[in-house]
Amino acid sequence: MIFDTMMQSNQKIRIKYAMLVVAASVLSTTATAQNAYPENPVTILVPFGPGGTSDIMARILAKHLREAMGGNLIIDNKGGAGGAIGMMQLKRAKADGYTLGLSVIGPEVLQPGMRSTGYTYQDFDHICGTYSVPLMMMVPQDSKFKNMQDVVAFASKNPRQLTYGTSGTGTLLHIAMEMLMKQANATALHVPYKSSAEMVTGLLGKQVMVISDTTTVAKQYKLRPLGIFSDQRLKSTPQVATTKEGGWPIQATIWGGLIAPKGLPKEIVAKLETACEKAVNSEGYKADVEPLDTPPHFLNAEAFAAFVKDESEKYTKLIQEMGITSEK
Template sequence: MSISRRAALAAPAILLAARAGAQGAFPQRPVRMVVPYTPGGVSDITARLMAEPLAAAWGQAVPVENRAGADGVIGTDVVAKAAPDGHTLGLVSVAHPVNAAFYRLPFDTMRDFSFVTQTTATPLVLCAPRSFAPNTPAELVDHAKRNPGVTFAGTGGVVRLAPVLFAQRTGIRLEYVPYRGSSQAHPDLIAGRVNIMFDTVPAALAHIQSGALKAIATTGARRSAQLPDVPTVAESLLPGFEASTWGMVIAPAGLPGPVLSKLHADCVAAMRNPTVVERHRTLGADIVTSDPDSLRSFVQAELTKWGEAARAAGVELQNAR
Protein backbone atom coordinates (compact mmCIF):
# COMPACT_ATOMS: atom_id res chain seq x y z
CA MET A 1 0.00 0.00 0.00
CA SER A 2 1.38 3.42 -0.95
CA ILE A 3 2.19 6.05 1.66
CA SER A 4 -0.49 8.36 0.29
CA ARG A 5 -3.05 5.54 0.48
CA ARG A 6 -2.15 4.77 4.10
CA ALA A 7 -2.37 8.48 4.96
CA ALA A 8 -5.80 8.76 3.38
CA LEU A 9 -7.09 5.76 5.33
CA ALA A 10 -5.58 7.00 8.59
CA ALA A 11 -6.82 10.59 8.28
CA PRO A 12 -10.36 10.02 9.66
CA ALA A 13 -9.01 8.15 12.70
CA ILE A 14 -6.44 10.88 13.35
CA LEU A 15 -9.14 13.55 13.09
CA LEU A 16 -11.43 11.70 15.52
CA ALA A 17 -8.58 11.23 17.98
CA ALA A 18 -7.69 14.91 17.76
CA ARG A 19 -11.29 15.91 18.39
CA ALA A 20 -11.58 13.53 21.35
CA GLY A 21 -8.33 14.88 22.76
CA ALA A 22 -9.49 18.45 22.40
CA GLN A 23 -12.80 17.70 24.09
CA GLY A 24 -11.09 15.89 26.94
CA ALA A 25 -8.25 18.37 27.45
CA PHE A 26 -9.89 20.57 30.04
CA PRO A 27 -8.79 23.11 31.02
CA GLN A 28 -6.89 24.45 28.05
CA ARG A 29 -6.17 27.89 29.58
CA PRO A 30 -6.60 29.69 32.92
CA VAL A 31 -9.98 29.24 34.60
CA ARG A 32 -11.31 32.45 36.10
CA MET A 33 -13.38 32.30 39.28
CA VAL A 34 -15.81 35.22 39.39
CA VAL A 35 -16.84 36.32 42.89
CA PRO A 36 -19.76 38.75 42.60
CA TYR A 37 -19.04 40.34 45.99
CA THR A 38 -16.39 42.56 47.52
CA PRO A 39 -13.12 41.02 48.78
CA GLY A 40 -12.92 39.64 52.31
CA GLY A 41 -16.27 37.85 52.65
CA VAL A 42 -16.72 34.10 52.99
CA SER A 43 -17.40 33.64 49.25
CA ASP A 44 -14.22 35.52 48.36
CA ILE A 45 -12.16 33.59 50.90
CA THR A 46 -13.58 30.28 49.68
CA ALA A 47 -12.75 31.10 46.06
CA ARG A 48 -9.17 32.07 46.91
CA LEU A 49 -8.66 28.97 49.05
CA MET A 50 -10.00 26.73 46.27
CA ALA A 51 -7.87 28.40 43.62
CA GLU A 52 -4.56 26.92 44.84
CA PRO A 53 -5.51 23.21 44.84
CA LEU A 54 -7.46 23.65 41.58
CA ALA A 55 -4.48 25.29 39.88
CA ALA A 56 -2.26 22.44 41.06
CA ALA A 57 -4.71 19.83 39.76
CA TRP A 58 -5.24 21.53 36.40
CA GLY A 59 -1.80 22.92 35.69
CA GLN A 60 -3.50 26.23 34.91
CA ALA A 61 -3.87 29.46 36.84
CA VAL A 62 -7.18 30.09 38.59
CA PRO A 63 -7.44 33.88 38.97
CA VAL A 64 -10.16 35.17 41.29
CA GLU A 65 -12.05 38.15 39.89
CA ASN A 66 -14.24 40.26 42.17
CA ARG A 67 -17.16 41.76 40.22
CA ALA A 68 -19.29 43.26 42.98
CA GLY A 69 -22.50 45.23 42.57
CA ALA A 70 -26.27 44.96 43.01
CA ASP A 71 -25.97 42.33 45.77
CA GLY A 72 -24.11 39.99 43.43
CA VAL A 73 -26.25 40.42 40.32
CA ILE A 74 -23.55 42.09 38.21
CA GLY A 75 -20.91 39.42 38.69
CA THR A 76 -23.40 36.58 38.40
CA ASP A 77 -24.53 38.00 35.07
CA VAL A 78 -20.90 37.81 33.89
CA VAL A 79 -20.97 34.06 34.56
CA ALA A 80 -24.36 33.61 32.88
CA LYS A 81 -23.12 35.23 29.66
CA ALA A 82 -19.70 33.53 29.50
CA ALA A 83 -18.86 30.74 27.05
CA PRO A 84 -20.10 27.37 28.37
CA ASP A 85 -16.70 25.69 28.20
CA GLY A 86 -15.78 25.52 31.88
CA HIS A 87 -13.20 28.31 31.79
CA THR A 88 -15.46 30.73 33.69
CA LEU A 89 -16.84 29.76 37.08
CA GLY A 90 -18.69 31.70 39.75
CA LEU A 91 -18.64 31.40 43.53
CA VAL A 92 -22.03 32.64 44.69
CA SER A 93 -23.96 32.61 47.95
CA VAL A 94 -27.54 32.21 49.12
CA ALA A 95 -28.01 35.65 47.54
CA HIS A 96 -28.32 33.79 44.21
CA PRO A 97 -31.88 32.51 44.88
CA VAL A 98 -32.74 35.35 47.29
CA ASN A 99 -32.00 38.02 44.67
CA ALA A 100 -34.82 36.70 42.52
CA ALA A 101 -37.19 37.89 45.25
CA PHE A 102 -35.73 41.42 45.31
CA TYR A 103 -34.64 42.23 41.75
CA ARG A 104 -35.65 42.06 38.12
CA LEU A 105 -32.71 39.98 37.00
CA PRO A 106 -30.91 40.01 33.64
CA PHE A 107 -30.69 36.20 33.81
CA ASP A 108 -32.84 33.26 34.89
CA THR A 109 -31.72 31.95 38.29
CA MET A 110 -32.13 28.29 37.29
CA ARG A 111 -32.10 28.07 33.49
CA ASP A 112 -28.96 30.10 32.77
CA PHE A 113 -26.53 28.16 34.97
CA SER A 114 -24.83 24.82 35.48
CA PHE A 115 -24.58 23.90 39.15
CA VAL A 116 -21.22 22.34 40.11
CA THR A 117 -21.18 21.82 43.88
CA GLN A 118 -22.17 23.45 47.12
CA THR A 119 -19.13 24.59 49.09
CA THR A 120 -20.18 25.80 52.53
CA ALA A 121 -23.08 26.34 54.92
CA THR A 122 -23.08 28.92 57.71
CA PRO A 123 -26.06 29.11 60.08
CA LEU A 124 -27.64 32.26 61.37
CA VAL A 125 -28.07 32.87 65.07
CA LEU A 126 -31.26 34.25 66.58
CA CYS A 127 -29.83 36.71 69.10
CA ALA A 128 -31.22 39.33 71.45
CA PRO A 129 -30.08 41.79 74.13
CA ARG A 130 -29.57 40.38 77.60
CA SER A 131 -32.57 42.42 78.78
CA PHE A 132 -35.00 40.71 76.41
CA ALA A 133 -37.10 38.25 78.42
CA PRO A 134 -37.42 35.21 76.08
CA ASN A 135 -34.58 32.69 76.16
CA THR A 136 -35.95 30.04 73.78
CA PRO A 137 -37.78 30.10 70.45
CA ALA A 138 -40.97 28.91 72.18
CA GLU A 139 -40.72 31.71 74.74
CA LEU A 140 -40.17 34.20 71.91
CA VAL A 141 -43.34 33.03 70.17
CA ASP A 142 -45.35 33.24 73.38
CA HIS A 143 -43.92 36.70 74.13
CA ALA A 144 -44.71 37.99 70.63
CA LYS A 145 -48.29 36.74 70.87
CA ARG A 146 -48.81 38.50 74.21
CA ASN A 147 -46.82 41.62 73.32
CA PRO A 148 -47.46 42.88 69.79
CA GLY A 149 -44.69 44.98 68.28
CA VAL A 150 -41.63 42.76 68.69
CA THR A 151 -38.99 44.20 66.34
CA PHE A 152 -36.21 42.57 64.37
CA ALA A 153 -33.11 44.11 62.81
CA GLY A 154 -32.58 43.22 59.17
CA THR A 155 -29.83 44.07 56.71
CA GLY A 156 -31.35 42.68 53.53
CA GLY A 157 -31.27 39.28 51.90
CA VAL A 158 -31.59 36.20 54.07
CA VAL A 159 -30.91 38.20 57.26
CA ARG A 160 -34.10 40.13 56.52
CA LEU A 161 -36.14 37.16 55.33
CA ALA A 162 -35.23 34.58 58.01
CA PRO A 163 -37.34 36.36 60.69
CA VAL A 164 -40.21 36.54 58.20
CA LEU A 165 -39.93 32.80 57.60
CA PHE A 166 -39.87 32.19 61.37
CA ALA A 167 -42.93 34.40 61.84
CA GLN A 168 -44.77 32.58 59.02
CA ARG A 169 -44.07 29.17 60.55
CA THR A 170 -45.09 30.21 64.09
CA GLY A 171 -48.03 32.49 63.37
CA ILE A 172 -46.58 35.59 65.00
CA ARG A 173 -46.03 39.12 63.76
CA LEU A 174 -42.63 40.80 63.82
CA GLU A 175 -41.83 44.37 62.79
CA TYR A 176 -38.90 45.01 60.47
CA VAL A 177 -36.29 47.66 61.33
CA PRO A 178 -33.85 48.09 58.42
CA TYR A 179 -30.09 48.57 58.77
CA ARG A 180 -27.32 48.83 56.21
CA GLY A 181 -25.22 46.16 57.91
CA SER A 182 -24.61 44.19 61.10
CA SER A 183 -22.18 46.75 62.49
CA GLN A 184 -24.90 49.39 62.30
CA ALA A 185 -27.56 47.11 63.84
CA HIS A 186 -25.56 45.71 66.76
CA PRO A 187 -25.41 48.86 68.94
CA ASP A 188 -29.20 49.24 68.84
CA LEU A 189 -29.67 45.52 69.43
CA ILE A 190 -27.32 45.50 72.43
CA ALA A 191 -29.05 48.57 73.86
CA GLY A 192 -32.47 46.96 73.49
CA ARG A 193 -33.77 49.52 71.01
CA VAL A 194 -34.57 46.57 68.72
CA ASN A 195 -35.57 43.19 70.12
CA ILE A 196 -34.03 40.41 68.00
CA MET A 197 -31.86 39.73 64.99
CA PHE A 198 -31.18 36.68 62.85
CA ASP A 199 -27.53 37.41 62.08
CA THR A 200 -24.69 35.28 60.74
CA VAL A 201 -22.77 33.47 63.46
CA PRO A 202 -19.41 35.07 62.52
CA ALA A 203 -20.91 38.57 62.66
CA ALA A 204 -22.58 38.14 66.06
CA LEU A 205 -20.17 35.75 67.77
CA ALA A 206 -17.94 38.30 69.53
CA HIS A 207 -20.95 40.04 71.09
CA ILE A 208 -22.37 36.70 72.22
CA GLN A 209 -19.06 35.60 73.71
CA SER A 210 -18.67 38.93 75.54
CA GLY A 211 -22.17 38.65 76.99
CA ALA A 212 -23.49 41.75 75.25
CA LEU A 213 -25.96 39.59 73.33
CA LYS A 214 -27.53 36.23 74.09
CA ALA A 215 -28.02 33.43 71.58
CA ILE A 216 -31.55 32.04 71.60
CA ALA A 217 -31.12 29.50 68.79
CA THR A 218 -29.23 28.83 65.58
CA THR A 219 -30.86 28.13 62.24
CA GLY A 220 -28.77 25.42 60.61
CA ALA A 221 -29.61 21.79 59.99
CA ARG A 222 -27.34 20.95 62.94
CA ARG A 223 -25.79 22.89 65.81
CA SER A 224 -23.08 25.40 65.06
CA ALA A 225 -19.56 24.26 65.90
CA GLN A 226 -18.92 27.74 67.30
CA LEU A 227 -22.06 27.67 69.49
CA PRO A 228 -22.38 23.97 70.34
CA ASP A 229 -24.52 24.57 73.44
CA VAL A 230 -27.11 26.60 71.56
CA PRO A 231 -29.98 24.49 70.15
CA THR A 232 -31.29 24.89 66.63
CA VAL A 233 -34.72 26.25 65.86
CA ALA A 234 -35.48 22.90 64.23
CA GLU A 235 -34.72 20.81 67.30
CA SER A 236 -36.32 23.18 69.80
CA LEU A 237 -39.51 24.28 68.04
CA LEU A 238 -39.88 23.89 64.25
CA PRO A 239 -38.70 20.57 62.75
CA GLY A 240 -37.18 21.13 59.34
CA PHE A 241 -36.62 24.86 59.81
CA GLU A 242 -33.39 26.00 58.18
CA ALA A 243 -32.19 29.45 57.20
CA SER A 244 -28.49 29.39 56.46
CA THR A 245 -26.12 31.33 54.31
CA TRP A 246 -24.17 29.09 51.97
CA GLY A 247 -21.88 29.06 48.94
CA MET A 248 -21.75 27.16 45.68
CA VAL A 249 -19.78 26.95 42.45
CA ILE A 250 -21.73 27.72 39.28
CA ALA A 251 -20.90 27.86 35.58
CA PRO A 252 -22.78 28.95 32.45
CA ALA A 253 -25.64 26.75 31.26
CA GLY A 254 -24.89 24.22 28.55
CA LEU A 255 -21.63 22.94 29.99
CA PRO A 256 -20.56 19.65 28.33
CA GLY A 257 -21.21 16.66 30.59
CA PRO A 258 -17.55 15.54 30.85
CA VAL A 259 -16.46 19.08 31.74
CA LEU A 260 -19.15 19.41 34.42
CA SER A 261 -18.16 16.03 35.87
CA LYS A 262 -14.51 17.04 36.04
CA LEU A 263 -15.31 20.42 37.57
CA HIS A 264 -17.50 18.76 40.17
CA ALA A 265 -14.90 16.16 41.16
CA ASP A 266 -12.03 18.65 41.30
CA CYS A 267 -13.97 21.34 43.17
CA VAL A 268 -15.14 18.79 45.76
CA ALA A 269 -11.54 17.62 46.18
CA ALA A 270 -10.41 21.23 46.63
CA MET A 271 -13.03 21.87 49.33
CA ARG A 272 -11.85 18.77 51.20
CA ASN A 273 -8.25 19.94 51.21
CA PRO A 274 -7.19 20.06 54.91
CA THR A 275 -6.05 23.68 54.68
CA VAL A 276 -9.37 24.70 53.14
CA VAL A 277 -11.35 22.79 55.78
CA GLU A 278 -9.42 24.30 58.70
CA ARG A 279 -9.68 27.86 57.41
CA HIS A 280 -13.43 27.54 57.02
CA ARG A 281 -13.71 26.11 60.52
CA THR A 282 -12.22 29.34 61.87
CA LEU A 283 -14.84 31.26 59.87
CA GLY A 284 -17.70 29.25 61.38
CA ALA A 285 -18.56 27.71 58.01
CA ASP A 286 -19.16 23.99 57.49
CA ILE A 287 -17.83 22.33 54.34
CA VAL A 288 -20.82 21.00 52.40
CA THR A 289 -20.47 19.47 48.93
CA SER A 290 -23.15 18.10 46.63
CA ASP A 291 -23.60 16.60 43.19
CA PRO A 292 -24.97 18.81 40.38
CA ASP A 293 -28.45 17.25 40.29
CA SER A 294 -29.09 17.47 44.03
CA LEU A 295 -27.65 20.99 44.08
CA ARG A 296 -30.07 22.08 41.37
CA SER A 297 -32.97 20.71 43.41
CA PHE A 298 -31.66 22.45 46.52
CA VAL A 299 -31.39 25.82 44.76
CA GLN A 300 -34.92 25.42 43.37
CA ALA A 301 -36.22 24.74 46.90
CA GLU A 302 -34.36 27.81 48.23
CA LEU A 303 -35.79 29.90 45.39
CA THR A 304 -39.32 28.83 46.36
CA LYS A 305 -38.78 29.26 50.12
CA TRP A 306 -37.28 32.73 49.98
CA GLY A 307 -39.69 33.87 47.29
CA GLU A 308 -42.63 33.00 49.54
CA ALA A 309 -41.00 34.79 52.48
CA ALA A 310 -40.37 37.89 50.37
CA ARG A 311 -43.98 38.01 49.24
CA ALA A 312 -45.12 37.68 52.86
CA ALA A 313 -42.82 40.60 53.72
CA GLY A 314 -44.31 42.70 50.93
CA VAL A 315 -41.04 43.00 49.04
CA GLU A 316 -41.44 44.78 45.70
CA LEU A 317 -39.13 43.92 42.82
CA GLN A 318 -36.54 46.55 41.94
CA ASN A 319 -34.25 46.96 38.97
CA ALA A 320 -30.77 45.64 39.71
CA ARG A 321 -28.30 48.53 39.77
Protein backbone atom coordinates in the same frame (compact mmCIF):
# COMPACT_ATOMS: atom_id res chain seq x y z
CA MET B 1 -17.68 8.26 -20.08
CA ILE B 2 -16.25 5.52 -17.87
CA PHE B 3 -13.18 7.69 -17.29
CA ASP B 4 -15.34 10.70 -16.35
CA THR B 5 -17.38 8.55 -13.94
CA MET B 6 -14.20 7.27 -12.28
CA MET B 7 -12.86 10.81 -11.96
CA GLN B 8 -16.07 12.00 -10.32
CA SER B 9 -16.05 9.02 -7.96
CA ASN B 10 -12.42 9.68 -6.98
CA GLN B 11 -13.20 13.35 -6.44
CA LYS B 12 -16.09 12.48 -4.11
CA ILE B 13 -13.81 10.13 -2.17
CA ARG B 14 -11.17 12.84 -1.84
CA ILE B 15 -13.78 15.35 -0.62
CA LYS B 16 -15.14 12.90 1.97
CA TYR B 17 -11.60 12.10 3.09
CA ALA B 18 -10.78 15.79 3.43
CA MET B 19 -13.94 16.34 5.47
CA LEU B 20 -13.04 13.45 7.77
CA VAL B 21 -9.52 14.84 8.22
CA VAL B 22 -10.90 18.29 9.11
CA ALA B 23 -13.45 16.80 11.51
CA ALA B 24 -10.81 14.65 13.17
CA SER B 25 -8.54 17.66 13.46
CA VAL B 26 -11.29 19.73 15.10
CA LEU B 27 -12.14 16.92 17.52
CA SER B 28 -8.48 16.41 18.32
CA THR B 29 -7.94 20.12 18.93
CA THR B 30 -11.05 20.30 21.14
CA ALA B 31 -10.05 17.23 23.13
CA THR B 32 -6.52 18.56 23.56
CA ALA B 33 -7.82 21.93 24.75
CA GLN B 34 -10.17 20.28 27.22
CA ASN B 35 -7.48 17.89 28.47
CA ALA B 36 -5.10 20.83 28.91
CA TYR B 37 -7.72 22.86 30.81
CA PRO B 38 -7.01 25.20 32.46
CA GLU B 39 -4.35 26.76 30.25
CA ASN B 40 -5.33 30.30 31.25
CA PRO B 41 -6.30 31.87 34.59
CA VAL B 42 -9.80 30.93 35.78
CA THR B 43 -11.97 33.68 37.31
CA ILE B 44 -14.49 32.85 40.03
CA LEU B 45 -17.14 35.58 40.26
CA VAL B 46 -18.42 36.15 43.81
CA PRO B 47 -21.76 38.02 43.77
CA PHE B 48 -21.00 39.92 46.97
CA GLY B 49 -18.31 42.29 48.18
CA PRO B 50 -15.22 41.09 50.05
CA GLY B 51 -15.26 40.09 53.70
CA GLY B 52 -18.47 38.06 53.97
CA THR B 53 -19.11 34.33 54.14
CA SER B 54 -19.36 33.96 50.36
CA ASP B 55 -16.06 35.73 49.78
CA ILE B 56 -14.26 33.82 52.53
CA MET B 57 -15.55 30.44 51.34
CA ALA B 58 -14.77 31.23 47.69
CA ARG B 59 -11.17 32.08 48.52
CA ILE B 60 -10.71 28.89 50.53
CA LEU B 61 -12.22 26.85 47.69
CA ALA B 62 -10.03 28.56 45.09
CA LYS B 63 -6.93 27.84 47.15
CA HIS B 64 -7.60 24.11 47.24
CA LEU B 65 -8.89 23.92 43.65
CA ARG B 66 -5.49 25.24 42.56
CA GLU B 67 -3.89 22.32 44.34
CA ALA B 68 -6.43 19.82 42.98
CA MET B 69 -6.33 20.74 39.29
CA GLY B 70 -3.51 23.22 38.81
CA GLY B 71 -3.80 26.60 37.14
CA ASN B 72 -4.37 30.05 38.54
CA LEU B 73 -7.77 30.91 40.04
CA ILE B 74 -8.74 34.53 40.60
CA ILE B 75 -11.55 35.81 42.83
CA ASP B 76 -13.55 38.70 41.34
CA ASN B 77 -16.09 40.32 43.69
CA LYS B 78 -19.15 41.73 41.93
CA GLY B 79 -21.55 42.90 44.64
CA GLY B 80 -24.80 44.82 44.34
CA ALA B 81 -28.55 44.24 43.93
CA GLY B 82 -28.51 41.35 46.41
CA GLY B 83 -26.01 39.47 44.26
CA ALA B 84 -27.98 39.81 41.01
CA ILE B 85 -25.33 41.97 39.30
CA GLY B 86 -22.68 39.30 39.67
CA MET B 87 -25.06 36.56 38.54
CA MET B 88 -25.99 38.46 35.39
CA GLN B 89 -22.33 38.97 34.57
CA LEU B 90 -21.77 35.23 35.00
CA LYS B 91 -24.75 34.41 32.78
CA ARG B 92 -23.33 36.58 29.98
CA ALA B 93 -19.83 35.09 30.23
CA LYS B 94 -18.51 32.62 27.69
CA ALA B 95 -19.14 28.99 28.66
CA ASP B 96 -15.53 27.87 28.26
CA GLY B 97 -14.58 27.12 31.86
CA TYR B 98 -12.56 30.29 32.35
CA THR B 99 -15.36 32.21 34.08
CA LEU B 100 -17.04 30.39 36.95
CA GLY B 101 -19.16 31.65 39.80
CA LEU B 102 -19.93 30.99 43.43
CA SER B 103 -23.57 30.03 43.72
CA VAL B 104 -25.24 31.29 46.90
CA ILE B 105 -28.88 30.80 47.90
CA GLY B 106 -29.71 34.54 47.82
CA PRO B 107 -28.58 35.50 44.32
CA GLU B 108 -29.45 32.23 42.59
CA VAL B 109 -32.74 31.30 44.28
CA LEU B 110 -34.22 34.15 46.33
CA GLN B 111 -33.73 37.15 44.05
CA PRO B 112 -35.43 35.54 41.01
CA GLY B 113 -38.28 34.53 43.33
CA MET B 114 -38.97 38.17 44.20
CA ARG B 115 -38.50 40.04 40.97
CA SER B 116 -37.41 39.79 37.36
CA THR B 117 -33.63 39.49 37.51
CA GLY B 118 -32.95 38.43 33.93
CA TYR B 119 -31.85 34.96 35.02
CA THR B 120 -32.95 31.86 36.96
CA TYR B 121 -31.12 28.81 38.27
CA GLN B 122 -31.77 27.19 34.88
CA ASP B 123 -29.32 29.61 33.21
CA PHE B 124 -26.33 27.94 34.87
CA ASP B 125 -24.52 24.62 34.89
CA HIS B 126 -24.05 23.33 38.41
CA ILE B 127 -20.65 21.83 39.15
CA CYS B 128 -20.57 21.08 42.88
CA GLY B 129 -21.99 22.07 46.25
CA THR B 130 -19.34 22.96 48.81
CA TYR B 131 -20.88 24.22 52.08
CA SER B 132 -24.11 24.55 54.05
CA VAL B 133 -24.60 26.28 57.39
CA PRO B 134 -27.62 27.77 59.25
CA LEU B 135 -27.96 31.49 59.86
CA MET B 136 -27.19 32.87 63.30
CA MET B 137 -28.48 36.10 64.85
CA MET B 138 -25.61 38.08 66.39
CA VAL B 139 -24.80 41.33 68.17
CA PRO B 140 -21.73 43.22 69.44
CA GLN B 141 -20.27 42.04 72.73
CA ASP B 142 -21.72 45.06 74.56
CA SER B 143 -25.29 44.64 73.30
CA LYS B 144 -28.16 44.66 75.82
CA PHE B 145 -29.74 41.68 74.03
CA LYS B 146 -28.82 38.35 75.63
CA ASN B 147 -30.84 36.01 73.42
CA MET B 148 -33.31 35.96 70.54
CA GLN B 149 -36.27 36.28 72.91
CA ASP B 150 -34.92 39.67 74.05
CA VAL B 151 -34.82 40.85 70.44
CA VAL B 152 -38.37 39.70 69.69
CA ALA B 153 -39.69 41.22 72.93
CA PHE B 154 -38.12 44.59 72.08
CA ALA B 155 -39.52 44.51 68.54
CA SER B 156 -42.99 43.64 69.88
CA LYS B 157 -43.04 46.49 72.39
CA ASN B 158 -41.39 49.02 70.07
CA PRO B 159 -42.77 48.73 66.52
CA ARG B 160 -40.13 49.43 63.85
CA GLN B 161 -37.62 50.54 66.48
CA LEU B 162 -35.54 47.39 66.16
CA THR B 163 -33.01 47.96 63.36
CA TYR B 164 -31.40 45.01 61.66
CA GLY B 165 -28.80 44.91 58.91
CA THR B 166 -28.39 42.53 55.98
CA SER B 167 -26.03 42.13 53.06
CA GLY B 168 -28.80 43.18 50.68
CA THR B 169 -32.53 43.41 50.12
CA GLY B 170 -34.01 40.04 49.27
CA THR B 171 -31.16 37.99 50.70
CA LEU B 172 -31.81 35.06 53.03
CA LEU B 173 -30.65 37.31 55.86
CA HIS B 174 -33.54 39.63 55.01
CA ILE B 175 -36.13 36.89 54.53
CA ALA B 176 -35.17 35.05 57.74
CA MET B 177 -35.69 38.17 59.86
CA GLU B 178 -38.97 38.98 58.14
CA MET B 179 -40.18 35.42 58.78
CA LEU B 180 -39.23 35.78 62.45
CA MET B 181 -40.99 39.14 62.79
CA LYS B 182 -44.11 37.82 61.11
CA GLN B 183 -44.30 34.72 63.32
CA ALA B 184 -43.68 36.84 66.43
CA ASN B 185 -46.28 39.41 65.32
CA ALA B 186 -43.65 42.14 65.54
CA THR B 187 -42.08 44.67 63.18
CA ALA B 188 -38.53 45.87 62.60
CA LEU B 189 -36.68 48.29 60.35
CA HIS B 190 -34.56 46.68 57.62
CA VAL B 191 -31.24 48.36 56.74
CA PRO B 192 -29.64 46.79 53.65
CA TYR B 193 -25.90 46.97 52.91
CA LYS B 194 -23.90 45.90 49.86
CA SER B 195 -21.89 43.21 51.65
CA SER B 196 -21.50 41.35 54.91
CA ALA B 197 -18.39 43.40 55.70
CA GLU B 198 -20.36 46.68 55.38
CA MET B 199 -23.18 45.16 57.42
CA VAL B 200 -20.78 44.26 60.25
CA THR B 201 -19.30 47.77 60.10
CA GLY B 202 -22.83 49.15 60.51
CA LEU B 203 -23.45 46.87 63.47
CA LEU B 204 -20.21 47.78 65.25
CA GLY B 205 -20.87 51.45 64.48
CA LYS B 206 -24.32 51.23 66.16
CA GLN B 207 -26.16 51.98 62.91
CA VAL B 208 -28.13 48.75 63.40
CA MET B 209 -28.87 46.70 66.51
CA VAL B 210 -28.67 43.12 65.24
CA ILE B 211 -27.63 41.18 62.16
CA SER B 212 -27.92 37.59 61.02
CA ASP B 213 -25.24 35.70 59.13
CA THR B 214 -23.25 32.50 59.47
CA THR B 215 -21.00 31.45 62.32
CA THR B 216 -18.15 32.30 59.96
CA VAL B 217 -18.94 36.00 60.34
CA ALA B 218 -19.53 35.72 64.08
CA LYS B 219 -16.08 34.23 64.62
CA GLN B 220 -14.35 36.45 62.10
CA TYR B 221 -15.54 39.63 63.83
CA LYS B 222 -15.87 38.30 67.41
CA LEU B 223 -19.62 38.91 67.62
CA ARG B 224 -21.92 37.38 70.23
CA PRO B 225 -24.49 34.85 68.95
CA LEU B 226 -28.10 35.07 70.13
CA GLY B 227 -29.84 32.25 68.30
CA ILE B 228 -29.74 29.91 65.32
CA PHE B 229 -32.35 29.73 62.54
CA SER B 230 -32.54 25.95 62.76
CA ASP B 231 -34.24 23.07 64.54
CA GLN B 232 -30.96 21.73 65.95
CA ARG B 233 -28.16 23.37 67.89
CA LEU B 234 -24.68 23.53 66.40
CA LYS B 235 -21.97 21.33 67.90
CA SER B 236 -19.57 24.27 67.87
CA THR B 237 -21.95 26.52 69.86
CA PRO B 238 -24.10 24.18 71.96
CA GLN B 239 -25.07 27.05 74.29
CA VAL B 240 -26.90 28.93 71.53
CA ALA B 241 -30.62 28.08 71.31
CA THR B 242 -32.54 27.56 68.07
CA THR B 243 -35.57 29.36 66.68
CA LYS B 244 -37.55 26.15 67.18
CA GLU B 245 -36.79 26.24 70.90
CA GLY B 246 -38.02 29.82 71.01
CA GLY B 247 -41.34 28.80 69.50
CA TRP B 248 -40.63 29.94 65.93
CA PRO B 249 -40.21 26.95 63.56
CA ILE B 250 -37.95 28.75 61.08
CA GLN B 251 -35.06 27.21 59.19
CA ALA B 252 -32.72 29.36 57.12
CA THR B 253 -29.55 27.82 55.74
CA ILE B 254 -26.83 29.50 53.73
CA TRP B 255 -25.34 27.19 51.14
CA GLY B 256 -22.87 27.66 48.34
CA GLY B 257 -21.23 25.90 45.44
CA LEU B 258 -19.55 26.26 42.09
CA ILE B 259 -21.50 27.07 38.91
CA ALA B 260 -20.80 28.18 35.34
CA PRO B 261 -22.61 29.81 32.42
CA LYS B 262 -24.99 27.37 30.69
CA GLY B 263 -23.37 25.24 28.00
CA LEU B 264 -20.08 24.36 29.67
CA PRO B 265 -18.56 21.32 27.86
CA LYS B 266 -19.29 18.10 29.74
CA GLU B 267 -15.61 17.20 29.85
CA ILE B 268 -14.79 20.44 31.66
CA VAL B 269 -17.75 20.00 34.03
CA ALA B 270 -16.44 16.53 34.88
CA LYS B 271 -12.90 17.80 35.42
CA LEU B 272 -14.08 20.62 37.69
CA GLU B 273 -16.44 18.31 39.57
CA THR B 274 -13.61 15.85 40.26
CA ALA B 275 -11.26 18.64 41.34
CA CYS B 276 -13.98 20.12 43.55
CA GLU B 277 -14.59 16.82 45.30
CA LYS B 278 -10.87 16.37 45.87
CA ALA B 279 -10.51 19.94 47.15
CA VAL B 280 -13.51 19.94 49.52
CA ASN B 281 -12.62 16.56 50.99
CA SER B 282 -8.94 17.41 51.44
CA GLU B 283 -7.49 17.73 54.92
CA GLY B 284 -6.25 21.22 54.04
CA TYR B 285 -9.75 22.45 53.15
CA LYS B 286 -11.21 20.92 56.30
CA ALA B 287 -8.51 22.57 58.39
CA ASP B 288 -9.23 25.97 56.79
CA VAL B 289 -13.01 25.88 57.32
CA GLU B 290 -13.08 24.23 60.74
CA PRO B 291 -12.26 27.46 62.65
CA LEU B 292 -15.09 29.17 60.75
CA ASP B 293 -17.76 26.61 61.74
CA THR B 294 -18.64 26.10 58.08
CA PRO B 295 -18.09 22.36 57.55
CA PRO B 296 -17.55 20.86 54.09
CA HIS B 297 -20.75 19.72 52.39
CA PHE B 298 -19.92 18.25 48.97
CA LEU B 299 -22.60 17.60 46.36
CA ASN B 300 -21.72 16.37 42.87
CA ALA B 301 -23.00 18.13 39.76
CA GLU B 302 -26.22 16.14 39.44
CA ALA B 303 -27.08 16.29 43.14
CA PHE B 304 -26.29 20.01 43.39
CA ALA B 305 -28.47 20.85 40.36
CA ALA B 306 -31.40 18.87 41.84
CA PHE B 307 -30.90 20.52 45.25
CA VAL B 308 -30.95 24.04 43.77
CA LYS B 309 -34.09 23.24 41.80
CA ASP B 310 -35.86 22.12 44.98
CA GLU B 311 -34.67 25.20 46.89
CA SER B 312 -35.90 27.48 44.12
CA GLU B 313 -39.36 25.97 44.09
CA LYS B 314 -39.61 26.01 47.91
CA TYR B 315 -38.52 29.60 48.45
CA THR B 316 -40.43 31.02 45.49
CA LYS B 317 -43.60 29.61 47.00
CA LEU B 318 -42.67 30.92 50.46
CA ILE B 319 -41.87 34.40 49.12
CA GLN B 320 -45.22 34.57 47.34
CA GLU B 321 -47.11 33.42 50.43
CA MET B 322 -45.40 36.01 52.63
CA GLY B 323 -45.73 38.79 50.10
CA ILE B 324 -42.05 39.67 50.36
CA THR B 325 -40.66 41.70 47.48
CA SER B 326 -37.19 43.08 46.82
CA GLU B 327 -38.60 46.58 47.31
CA LYS B 328 -39.63 45.87 50.92
